[in-house]
Amino acid sequence: MVAEQAAGGFDSGATTVHLMRRDGTEADRLTIKQHSMVSRAAGSRIFVTGNDGSLKAVHRDGSVESLGSVGTSQPAGFIVSPDGKRWMWQTNDGNTSRVYLAGDGLTSRAIAESHENARAITTYSWTAAGAFLVDTPVGIGGYILFDTALGPIQKVDLNSFTAKPVAHTDSCQFSDMASDGTLACFPRSADRNSRSLSLISPDGKATTVQLAMPRFTQYGDAYFSRDGRQLTVAGATSVGSENQPEQFGMDIMTTADASIKRLAVDGV
Numbered sequence: 001m002v003a004e005q006a007a008g009g010f011d012s013g014a015t016t017v018h019l020m021r022r023d024g025t026e027a028d029r030l031t032i033k034q035h036s037m038v039s040r041a042a043g044s045r046i047f048v049t050g051n052d053g054s055l056k057a058v059h060r061d062g063s064v065e066s067l068g069s070v071g072t073s074q075p076a077g078f079i080v081s082p083d084g085k086r087w088m089w090q091t092n093d094g095n096t097s098r099v100y101l102a103g104d105g106l107t108s109r110a111i112a113e114s115h116e117n118a119r120a121i122t123t124y125s126w127t128a129a130g131a132f133l134v135d136t137p138v139g140i141g142g143y144i145l146f147d148t149a150l151g152p153i154q155k156v157d158l159n160s161f162t163a164k165p166v167a168h169t170d171s172c173q174f175s176d177m178a179s180d181g182t183l184a185c186f187p188r189s190a191d192r193n194s195r196s197l198s199l200i201s202p203d204g205k206a207t208t209v210q211l212a213m214p215r216f217t218q219y220g221d222a223y224f225s226r227d228g229r230q231l232t233v234a235g236a237t238s239v240g241s242e243n244q245p246e247q248f249g250m251d252i253m254t255t256a257d258a259s260i261k262r263l264a265v266d267g268v
Contacts, residue, residue, distance in 0.1 A: 001046065002166045010037045017046060019060060023041040028060060028137040037074060043084025049074055055087075060245060068102065075121035081131065086158070090122045092138075097121050099133055106136060111156060112163040121163075124149055128226065133163050141247055143239050145246070146220020148186070149174040163205040168200050175221060178228035182255070197233055199255060207258045211235060215249040224255075231255055232263060 002020060013211040015032040024213040026148075032038055032048055040047040045065070053071040056064055059247040070078065072088050077099075078183030079092035086103030088111075097120035102108040102266035114121040114135055124134040135151040154175040166174065181202040185227035186195070197219075211219060213253030224231050231253040242244040 001042040009037055039078045040080040042080040045084040079126045081126050082128055087128045088123050092120050111161045116179040129179050145218050145236055172198055176223045178224040184231055209258050209260055
């Protein structure tokens with residue numbers, strides 16, 4: 001799915017949703033009215049949020065399903081389970097941050113909250129391995145290329161509706177978890193000339209590989225394949241400052257032996 005907003009954003013005009021085939025051709029297209037944001041797509045649903053906090057799902061045949069509300073304005077941190085049946089979002093009033101969970105047959109409820117000064121609990125990702133939250137610092141500015149976890153991770157228990165800490169993520173910047181519980185994370189380091197990626201198994205054993213420099217000066221997203229046998233990792237030479245263009249690269253790792261090679265041509 002590709003959502004093509006109006007030049008001035010979703011508040012200035014309608015959004016065209018392109019439904020794409022695996023070969024890159026367009027299968028269908030839908031039009032989402034002005035003032036509605038196309039937030040996510042999962043399962044058979046395309047999730048659309050309104051400026052009044054309304055939540056709806058649009059289906060390929062153009063039918064619209066009302067799913068209630070996620071507050072009184074556009075939600076922050078809206079993420080959805082892979083099957084499209086549950087969703088989470090976050091709030092922060094400056095004193096208390098909360099994450100809420102709702103879904104089919106499940107009324108909205110707070111599942112995590114924080115009262116820490118200058119920190120907040122926020123949604124991070126929802127994959128086949130589970131739903132993840134991050135305890136992140138508030139107010140970090142600048143141009144950040146990748147959606148990295150800037151603090152310790154918690155995994156949501158969808159049976160008890162609680163969140164529990166994920167080991168090692170206080171010292172290794174979390175990116176993804178495989179179905180067997182193996183973590184992909186970036187070790188925190190003050191060395192500006194070195195970048196690395198770690199795989200940490202459920203028993204705590206870590207395998208760390210060096211990432212090529214300067215291709216991974218800006219390191220970012222690492223995601224497992226569905227079977228956990230491969231891991232793709234993205235990086236960039238810079239953030240595009242000092243008249244230098246953003247130059248992105250991507251490698252692929254075989255998790256069995258931690259071998260790594262280029263996946264695609266650099267410089268895109």
